[in-house]
Amino acid sequence: MKLTGAQILIKELIRQNVEVIFGYPGGYVLSIYDELTRHEKKIRHILPAHEQGASFAAIGYAGVSGKPGVVLATSGPGATNLVTGIAAAYLDSVPVIFITGNVSVPMLGQDSFQDIDIVGCTLPIVKHSYIVKDVSRLQGVIAEAFLIANTGRKGPVHIDIPKNVQLDLCDYNDNLTIEEVPSKSKLLDSGALDDAVSLIKKSKKPYIYSGGGVTATQTGKEVLFLSRMLGAPIGMSLMGIGSVPGSYEMNLGMSGMHGVSACVEAMREADLIIALGVRFSDRATGSADKYAVNTSVIHIDIDPAEIGKNIKPDISVCGDLKDILPVLLDKVKKENLQINSKWQDEITALIKNDIEAQSKKNLSDKIMTPEQIIGAVSDFYDKSTVVTTDVGQHQMWVARSYKFEEPHTLITSGGLGAMGFGLGAAIGASIASGNKRTVLFTGDGSFLMNLSEMATAVTHKLPITIILMNNHALGMVRQFQSNLFNCNFSCSTLSDKTDFPALAKSFGAAGIYVSSISELKNALADAPCDGPLLIECNIDIDAEVVWKQSL
16 A cells, blocks of 8 residues: 555654654645644644754653654754754764655755755754655655664764655555664774773772763663772763762762862872763863873773774773673673772762862852752752753753762753753653653753743643743853953843743743742742743852863
8 A cells, every 4th residue: 555755754653663743833744744643642742832942852852761752843944943953962962853844856956935955954963864855765764764863872863855755655664674784883892891901900090980871871880880899989971960879979970170079189180081981072171182191091982983082092992881881890800809998088088078168158148059959959859850951050050969860860951052952851851751740950041042932831731840040141151251251241141120930920830939948948849740830049140160171
């Protein structure tokens, strides 16, 4: 039986176990939407206020569900509105299938209405892309896209489907299979692992740097075993937060320019850095030529392009952590290594100094500090609660202060740093968890970017608690201007008079302003279970997040 391209698309999405699509209809995807209505019981469609909101929601959905997110948009402005979300998924290695409609094949490149070369626009920020000009290729392309997005180093795949292809007829194969092409990263280099063990044996001060690759592969338990075997502290990249429990005594927290002092100091003092699933971004390393100058580096990552790209390792192993870590643990275990008690004492002292400094900072009788706010929220919710953030100072405060105990409970825009990311991501995360409570930490600047998605959250009765820390400024920009531009606060002070709780109520959500931690706790306890709650908390305009220009 022959099916139209639109029918093939929906049928194949169902075969790929897609349960949710985030999308916005338009002229060049109407045939797809016409078909989608016939399968409402199998695929739930979430209509956002803006295509960018759909893209962020799909990232949040993928981060919590472990399945690829799916986005559908029309051509022209619908497609270009996805670009920021595509880039965010690419830089954070999130599997999302972005499907766009386009003008008919004969009209491509003719400056037709809403004719944009979206494949050309997004080529540098996708793992792979397709423009399907023949309906006979459509089913295979869709199946292949899901395989590519969700294997190896995960990432976004873009499929562009011209209007005539959506209408053309073709046979559908219920038994289609796509074979994965073996990659070099799947072949374990036993020699490199032996060299890594030799380097570990020589180390007196080992340090484990855990990244997003540990989170993605759910190998946190193996990292904990390695830490205990070596007596090695663990520092995390932003995307690695939650990969091991925050309560683990050797978990030092986030590393990098906004990182926890104990973590940064331990990395400086270490004689060996074991880097797992990280890409050594500039925010994590500072000046690359000054990073780990007197320290050996073992780098294990699934993507060969990341090996030596920013930091040249002494030993590198390319492959999946799920395959590599069990073998490495077995080899290390056979060595019966002795833990260096002096290194343990140094780490304990660093942690103690950090705790004392933090407790002094939290003392304030004038205005709630960000740490107090985050601490109260962290204590209120259980460890499985998913937290999303926007981008800026609040993002770094959350990364430093929130008690993350489980993987996939922090959804944030790390690589791209996209303001306006958080609310869409919270929507996707809540839907992926079965409409469970999700927490969004945001700032006034970030929230203003995509606050229209409040309508989406209200429509779908999503229990999202929004903690809006309002400093009436673009906080991170202001901090840089304060430290680097002699307090010339050019265009970073927000003089708007927005009443955020009233704004939330205008969308049909709950909204409240709190001025103390006790009021905050009461508001958390009274949060509605069938819709979002916005809690506005004023913070000091000059509050700064820790910033280390030199690591």
